[in-house]
Amino acid sequence: MPIPGYNGIDNSGILLSSSNLTAISLSSDKSTVSVGPGNRWRDVYSYLKQSDLAAVGGRVGHVGVPGLLLGGGISFYSSQRGFASDNVVKYQCVLSSGLVVEATATNAYSDLFWALRGGGNSFCIVTRFDLKTVPGSKVWVGVAQYDQSQAKGYLDGVYNFGKYGAPADPKAAIIPTILTFPSSNLTIYAAAKFYDSQTNSPHAFENFTAPKLTPVADSYAYQPLSDYIAATDALQPLGLRQEFRTLSSIVNRDSVQLVHDTFISGVNTKLSTVANLQASITFQPVTKDFLSQSAKTGGNPQGVDVSKAPFFWMVENWTWTQPSDDAAVHAAADEITAALNGMLQAHGYDAKYLYMNDAGKGQPVFQSYPAANLVKLKAIRFKYDPLRIFTNLLVGGWKVADA
Incomplete structure (x- = not known):
C-alpha cells in the first residue's frame, strides 16, 4: 500500500523482501x-x-x-x-x-x-x-465506460446490482468506479463486469447495458481471466503518488447518491489546482453469500455481521504526480472521508467494517472487527x-x- 510508515517507506526497522520466493x-x-x-x-x-x-x-x-x-x-x-x-x-x-x-x-x-x-x-x-x-480459466469479463450524461442511470444500476442483482446471482460481480478529473471538469463512470460461466447471463448486467445504459466503450467478452488482468494492468500505472481511504454502508439508493455527490463536490472544491490529479470512488457490493462462506472453512477475524448484508464497501483513491501537493491531498482525503462518514452516520446508512486492503493511514481497521x-x-x-x-x-x- 502507498502509505509512508505503513509499508516500510520513511520508517525505521527491517524491510524484508520476499521478491525471490516466486515458486x-x-x-x-x-x-x-x-x-x-x-x-x-x-x-x-x-x-x-x-x-x-x-x-x-x-x-x-x-x-x-x-x-x-x-x-x-x-x-x-x-x-x-x-x-x-x-x-x-x-x-x-x-x-x-x-x-x-x-x-x-x-x-x-x-x-x-x-x-x-x-x-x-x-x-x-x-x-x-x-x-x-x-x-x-475463461470467464465473461471486461470494462464498460459511460459518460457524465448517464450518471443517474449508472447510480441506479449500482444500487440495483448491490441490492438485488448480486444477491440473486453469485456468479456475477461488478466493480463500479467513478473517476473525476478536477482540472478538466470531467467525470467518467466505469464498471468492470464479471460473470463466472461459459454462457453469458442476459440479466446480470441489464442495468449497465442498452437500452437502460449504452456504454461509450465496452470490452466485456468471454476470455481467460489472466488475459483480462494483463490488459487492465496497463490502465492502472505504477509510480504515481497515491492515497487510499475506505468506508462502508448498507445498500440504499439515497446513500449511493449522497456518497457520489459528496465525493465529487469535495474533490472539485478542495483539489482543483492539483496538477494531474485523478480521484475515484468505487462501490464494492458485498452479499450475504460472500460473508457466509467463511464459516464453512474455519471462520475469520473480520466477523462481519451477515444479517445486515448486503453492504457497499467503498474505496476512495487519489493519484497525483508532484510531492509538493502531498499535504493538500492528504488533508483533503481526511476531510472528504470525514464528511462521507458523518453523512452516512447522520442518515443511519453507515456500516462498521473497514476493509484493511483499501484503508488509509490512521483508519481504525482492527477496531471495526x-x-x-x-x-x-x-x-x-x-x-x-x-x-x-x-x-x-x-x-x-x-x-x-x-x-
Missing part, C-alpha cells in the same frame, strides 16, 4: 496451488491458465499475493467463495523463534490459521500459501511473538498490538 506449483489432483509470497496475482492467473484453472485472488494483476490474502481479499469470485483468504487451506510460516510451521484449520496451529485470514502481518512471515483452485475477535487476535499475537519482533521491527501495515 508456484499445482497439487497432483490440481485441487490446490502452492504460491510463494513473491508472486503477484497476474503470475498466479497466468500459471493456472495453462491447466484451465483460476484462483480466488486479486482483481488487479500487480497486487501482491501476501498483502491481499493477509487482509482478507475481495475477489471477483467472492459471492461464490468468500474472501480470498477463505480459500487458503494451509500457510507455511516462519515464527519469530525461527521455527517453520504449517498452519491449517485443524492442526495444532489452527489459531494462527484463523488469525492469518484477515489479521495482517503481526504473527509470522508467510512463505507459502496453499490455495483452492477454481475450475475454468468484533471486540472479542480483536481480543483473540491480540492473544494469538502474544502467543506466537511475545517479544513483538513482527510488531516493533517489521513496521509495515496495521498492527494488532496497536489497536
Whole structure:
C-alpha cells in the first residue's frame, strides 16, 4: 500500500523482501496451488491458465499475493467463495523463534490459521500459501465506460446490482468506479463486469447495458481471466503518488447518491489546482453469500455481521504526480472521508467494517472487527511473538498490538 510508515517507506526497522520466493506449483489432483509470497496475482492467473484453472485472488494483476490474502481479499469470485483468504487451506510460516510451521484449520496451529485470514502481518512471515483452485480459466469479463450524461442511470444500476442483482446471482460481480478529473471538469463512470460461466447471463448486467445504459466503450467478452488482468494492468500505472481511504454502508439508493455527490463536490472544491490529479470512488457490493462462506472453512477475524448484508464497501483513491501537493491531498482525503462518514452516520446508512486492503493511514481497521475477535487476535499475537519482533521491527501495515 502507498502509505509512508505503513509499508516500510520513511520508517525505521527491517524491510524484508520476499521478491525471490516466486515458486508456484499445482497439487497432483490440481485441487490446490502452492504460491510463494513473491508472486503477484497476474503470475498466479497466468500459471493456472495453462491447466484451465483460476484462483480466488486479486482483481488487479500487480497486487501482491501476501498483502491481499493477509487482509482478507475481495475477489471477483467472492459471492461464490468468500474472501480470498477463505480459500487458503494451509500457510507455511516462519515464527519469530525461527521455527517453520504449517498452519491449517485443524492442526495444532489452527489459531494462527484463523488469525492469518484477515489479521495482517503481526504473527509470522508467510512463505507459502496453499490455495483452492477454481475450475475454468475463461470467464465473461471486461470494462464498460459511460459518460457524465448517464450518471443517474449508472447510480441506479449500482444500487440495483448491490441490492438485488448480486444477491440473486453469485456468479456475477461488478466493480463500479467513478473517476473525476478536477482540472478538466470531467467525470467518467466505469464498471468492470464479471460473470463466472461459459454462457453469458442476459440479466446480470441489464442495468449497465442498452437500452437502460449504452456504454461509450465496452470490452466485456468471454476470455481467460489472466488475459483480462494483463490488459487492465496497463490502465492502472505504477509510480504515481497515491492515497487510499475506505468506508462502508448498507445498500440504499439515497446513500449511493449522497456518497457520489459528496465525493465529487469535495474533490472539485478542495483539489482543483492539483496538477494531474485523478480521484475515484468505487462501490464494492458485498452479499450475504460472500460473508457466509467463511464459516464453512474455519471462520475469520473480520466477523462481519451477515444479517445486515448486503453492504457497499467503498474505496476512495487519489493519484497525483508532484510531492509538493502531498499535504493538500492528504488533508483533503481526511476531510472528504470525514464528511462521507458523518453523512452516512447522520442518515443511519453507515456500516462498521473497514476493509484493511483499501484503508488509509490512521483508519481504525482492527477496531471495526468484533471486540472479542480483536481480543483473540491480540492473544494469538502474544502467543506466537511475545517479544513483538513482527510488531516493533517489521513496521509495515496495521498492527494488532496497536489497536
